Amino acid sequence: MECEKMRRREFLVQGSAAAAGVALLNNPLLARAFPTRPGEEVISWADQPPPVPPAASEVVKDLPRWEDLDSWLTPNNRFFNVAHYDRPAIDANTWSLDVTGLVRRPQSFALDELKKLPRKEVVFTLECAGNHGFPWFPTGVGTAKWVGTPLAPILDRAQVLDRGIEVVFFGSDAGEEVVRDIKMRQNFARSMSLADAMSPENLLAYEMNGAPLPAVNGFPLRLIAPGWYGIANVKWLKRIEVRDTRYMGRFMARDYVTIREEERGGQKIWVESSVGRALVKSAAARVTRQNGRYRIVGMAWGAPIARVEVRIDGGGWVPAAIDQSDNAPYAWKPWSFDWPNPAGGEHAITSRAIDAAGNVQPAPDDPRIAGKHTYWESNAQVVRRVRI
Numbered sequence: 156m157e158c159e160k161m162r163r164r165e166f167l168v169q170g171s172a173a174a175a176g177v178a179l180l181n182n183p184l185l186a187r188a189f190p191t192r193p194g195e196e197v198i199s200w201a202d203q204p205p206p207v208p209p210a211a212s213e214v215v216k217d218l219p220r221w222e223d224l225d226s227w228l229t230p231n232n233r234f235f236n237v238a239h240y241d242r243p244a245i246d247a248n249t250w251s252l253d254v255t256g257l258v259r260r261p262q263s264f265a266l267d268e269l270k271k272l273p274r275k276e277v278v279f280t281l282e283c284a285g286n287h288g289f290p291w292f293p294t295g296v297g298t299a300k301w302v303g304t305p306l307a308p309i310l311d312r313a314q315v316l317d318r319g320i321e322v323v324f325f326g327s328d329a330g331e332e333v334v335r336d337i338k339m340r341q342n343f344a345r346s347m348s349l350a351d352a353m354s355p356e357n358l359l360a361y362e363m364n365g366a367p368l369p370a371v372n373g374f375p376l377r378l379i380a381p382g383w384y385g386i387a388n389v390k391w392l393k394r395i396e397v398r399d400t401r402y403m404g405r406f407m408a409r410d411y412v413t414i415r416e417e418e419r420g421g422q423k424i425w426v427e428s429s430v431g432r433a434l435v436k437s438a439a440a441r442v443t444r445q446n447g448r449y450r451i452v453g454m455a456w457g458a459p460i461a462r463v464e465v466r467i468d469g470g471g472w473v474p475a476a477i478d479q480s481d482n483a484p485y486a487w488k489p490w491s492f493d494w495p496n497p498a499g500g501e502h503a504i505t506s507r508a509i510d511a512a513g514n515v516q517p518a519p520d521d522p523r524i525a526g527k528h529t530y531w532e533s534n535a536q537v538v539r540r541v542r543i
């Protein structure tokens with residue numbers, strides 16, 4: 156019942172794209188991934204994540220349970236949220252967005268002015284780069300239909316000067332930062348090269364799944380940068396500034412920095428890189444049982460997905476059925492794997508996604524993962540345990 160309601164809501168949300176909605180409803184794989192079949196039960200994972208520790212519980216909120224996943228779009232009230240400073244409550248009537256810095260014509264927009272500009276939507280799976288970096292953090296990922304106006308024409312309208320190479324996105328939220336005893340109150344900020352910022356995919360988004368952005372997800376406006384980790388998708392946006400140097404704020408250059416040991420001709424070198432584009436990933440979401448027959452359903456995201464494979468315990472990799480019908484290149488893909496007659500006892504279930512370029516979601520002992528000393532960008536194969 157509840158499940159059926161969820162699906163209805165999902166399809167209602169897609170109402171404007173009626174054709175897509177119909178395609179989804181008629182799609183056998185999606186239909187079999189989510190609805191509860193008569194008599195079907197969801198088996199809870201044996202390896203339940205521990206609670207979010209107090210030190211992180213103000214930053215990471217509203218983590219759903221994988222077992223509750225029953226729709227392709229994540230309903231707003233089940234979407235995780237991350238805030239490194241405060242969660243500002245913004246009055247849209249007094250708010251405005253400024254476009255400043257190395258531009259010939261600085262711009263300022265009220266919310267209703269932005270809403271009058273061309274509307275564009277994208278279904279995009281947004282994942283925190285810290286997701287799966289800790290045992291308590293397995294569901295920092297969700298998919299929504301975001302609506303806004305494209306960023307590139309706004310930068311064009313502002314006329315970026317030739318020496319402008321970097322675009323910095325400032326949020327309204329702020330906190331104190333200390334670097335070498337220097338204390339400063341800083342707004343949350345992330346930057347992109349001008350070329351990356353001009354991607355036609357980037358949106359200044361004001362809607363999430365058909366509703367105004369919820370306060371915790373960035374009301375009234377956020378950047379949506381499809382294909383990038385969550386951190387790039389600046390919420391509570393208030394200023395876009397074009398600069399002639401790389402921006403080295405906390406969330407570009409100190410935090411959300413991956414530190415990895417790599418090998419070059421037998422020598423170890425240390426590489427530090429700013430978290431940016433998403434990486435190929437998958438995870439099993441739920442195991443269900445109907446009439447004694449089992450099924451594993453999961454999601455794959457982070458890159459255009461070509462294949463998903465599943466391994467039970469120490470067995471071989473077996474292809475899962477994957478649903479590509481959504482036609483949404485930045486959205487996660489549901490997959491399912493029939494597991495008719497598992498032996499009693501505890502089992503380990505591992506999935507791996509392979510993207511269109513042939514990148515394989517790495518095993519935990521892959522040098523990309525094993526040489527990494529920070530928890531960001533943890534796209535290693537996820538192992539879950541279930542008791543039959």
Ligand SMILES: Nc1nc2c(c(=O)[nH]1)N[C@H]1C(S)=C(S)[C@@H](COP(=O)(O)O)O[C@H]1N2
Nearest residue numbers: 235236237238239283326343372385389390
């Ligand atoms: N202004 C601002 N934007 C932000 C953040 C923040 O703390 N402040 N957190 C980022 C991080 S780390 C993530 S993972 C995503 C999470 O988006 P959500 O809260 O809508 O799920 O927002 C990003 N945008």
Ligand SMILES: [Mo]
Nearest residue numbers: 283284385386
């Ligand atoms: Mo994040």
